[in-house]
Amino acid sequence: MTLYQLYEMNHAAVAPFRGAAELGLWALRHPLNPFAGTIGAKTMAAAFDVFESVTRRYGKPKFGLAETTVEGRAVPIVERTVWKKPFGRIVHFEREASALKGVKAQPKLLIVAPLSGHYATLLRGTVEAMLPHNEVYITDWADARTVPLSEGRFDLEDYVDYLIEMMRALGPDLHVLAVCQPSVPVFVAVSLMNEDKDPLAPRSMTLMGGPIDTRESPTEVNRLATERGTEWYERHVITTVPFPHKGVMRRVYPGFVQLSGFMAMNLDKHVDAHWSYFDHMVEGDGESAEKHREFYDEYLSVMDMTAEFYLQTVDLVFVRHALPKGELTHRGRTVDPAAITRTALMTVEGEKDDISGVGQTKAAHKLAAGLPASMREHWEQPGVGHYGVFNGSRWRDEIAPRVRAFMAKHGAKRA
Structure with a gap:
């Protein structure tokens, strides 16, 4: 099984949980929910929101410069x-x-x-x-x-x-x-x-x-590139695009691997950022939460x-x-x-x-x-x-x- 197939399988395995999180998020924030404004509901909704955002498959963003x-x-x-x-x-x-x-x-x-x-x-x-x-x-x-x-x-x-x-x-x-x-x-x-x-x-x-x-x-x-050399990268991070993508059978360096490397370099900062995002949603700080979403919607959108x-x-x-x-x-x-x-x-x-x-x-x-x-x-x-x-x-x-x-x-x- 290739690296790409493992990645796709992981997305498929998480999909039901992400769907449940989206449903829970909708119910907890629905205006007719009498408990929507409680701390408990806000905390659960924030947790669902964070889970959904970090497990979502991000598509190509738009420039949006009108x-x-x-x-x-x-x-x-x-x-x-x-x-x-x-x-x-x-x-x-x-x-x-x-x-x-x-x-x-x-x-x-x-x-x-x-x-x-x-x-x-x-x-x-x-x-x-x-x-x-x-x-x-x-x-x-x-x-x-x-x-x-x-x-x-x-x-x-x-x-x-x-x-x-x-x-x-x-x-x-x-x-x-x-x-x-x-x-x-x-x-x-x-x-x-x-x-x-x-x-x-x-x-x-x-x-x-x-x-x-x-x-x-x-x-x-x-330093990593110099120490590992090209052969290491070819053995460990190059994989083949699976069906049903148009580029099936093309050898690629996947965007999700590159993103993992970037995230690992500053993992503590990304963890702190998501904790802050969680806190902002619980506190009702919509402006700060929106800035977080805008950044990560772009940052987590990757290509091969x-x-x-x-x-x-x-x-x-x-x-x-x-x-x-x-x-x-x-x-x-x-x-x-x-x-x-x-x-x-x-x-x-x-x-x-x-x-x-x-x-x-x-x-x-x-x-x-x-x-x-x-x-x-x-x-x-x-x-x-x-x-x-x-x-x-x-x-x-x-x-x-x-x-x-x-x-x-x-x-x-x-x-």
Whole structure:
């Protein structure tokens, strides 16, 4: 029996209990229940709620960004797919043109979401902060268990090819922002485009909390990859998608395994958060409980990655450090970041990042030796961890304005 089958069997076994919890929750909170307001009923309802939330199968969340504000005007937004292939697409947050009359054209920005277990909606806050100032696009990677085996493989080289096609499809004077994992493939794609003197190479790229050189300030994630090696991961965490998923028989690194790893790293914090959630519901603090639900509805929604993509990433980025050593190749061609001369580079790190340690992203500047000082910038945000680099108040108020200023500085159209 495979790991995936065990996971599915566990969900099936828990389903009757989850159904009973949902029924109990409905009865205990029903407005006609005379005991609904008692401490006993509130406590039982809170317990049922916690049980249901931690055993639920979470689907793909929605961005839910229906409107933004541009220069004081409310501007409606429509999500449109503007580019698509089997393993990913580009979503455009199209702002209503009539509401933007008289507004000066704003920079095009492609946000490259991580392919590391969570959906692109994890960057909802990232998108939201940029919408008033940019024409925003985002990569929306496919859940590997939904892609039929007939569509073929998808590895790290395919990922880079997708990025180059995406940047070319979006046209000239584009800016790119990569969050975490895609910092490496974005850096590779831009290196190749610069070396080819591609006129559609982006004006700037911003790399945030990414593992460019994991030898710098190695974290627990980095140490585990180095100690275990690629073969350990292939033996223990790679499995096959079962029927009835569309991707049946595809070898994947399941999202639920990645999520388990993330949860284990900060298990005490997650336990405390759920105890607090329980207390908030008993006390009737609906606002705090809703914030908890919003975070975990996103955090617990996970997707699978193809085995070849995951294993290549572990091997080349975390075990062999191929990029900083100058040993990384793409389709048989050595990747040369020193060839970057047309695309400005900004790196952003969080002081307390426990996923990509301080210095790992900044290492891109050393590799991009061909860029003059006027085309590069680095910012280390005090007091934030990995998530805070691209979400939350520090991102909105301190990091995003710096990123926008950097793009504006390097946004003049090329001749």
